[in-house]
Amino acid sequence: MNTVAMNIRVDKNLKEQATELYNDLGLSLSSAINMFLRQSVRENGLPFKPQRTRRKSEIELASEEADQLMNDPNAKTYEAPQELWDEIGL
Structure with missing residues (x-):
């Protein structure tokens, strides 16, 4: 070579x-x-797609989802952990 x-x-x-x-x-x-x-x-060019925006990490996506749930008036809430456990059968 x-x-x-x-x-x-x-x-x-x-x-x-x-x-x-x-x-x-x-x-x-x-x-x-x-x-x-x-x-x-x-x-025959760059071996990747150049772009201005970056992909969001799983943590960023989960954080955004949590924010949406916290601000969603229709999201189900529980007064105590036992209510959730009873609902899922634990």
Whole structure:
């Protein structure tokens, strides 16, 4: 394989985080960058869909659902835990 050196500028903190991530995955940063470039060539573009919004985590989704339930006047409520337990048969 004929290789060449590449010089790129990256934020120091980002490089450290990426290096740690890829080391945990058993890859060097150089290998990960090569994988990205190879996949870009295969895809004839970026190997992922760039977008402004990020996916919400399960915790964020659960928190939003909890907020909706707390503000829903039709949501079922219980005066004591025993009422809930009786309803679900515990």
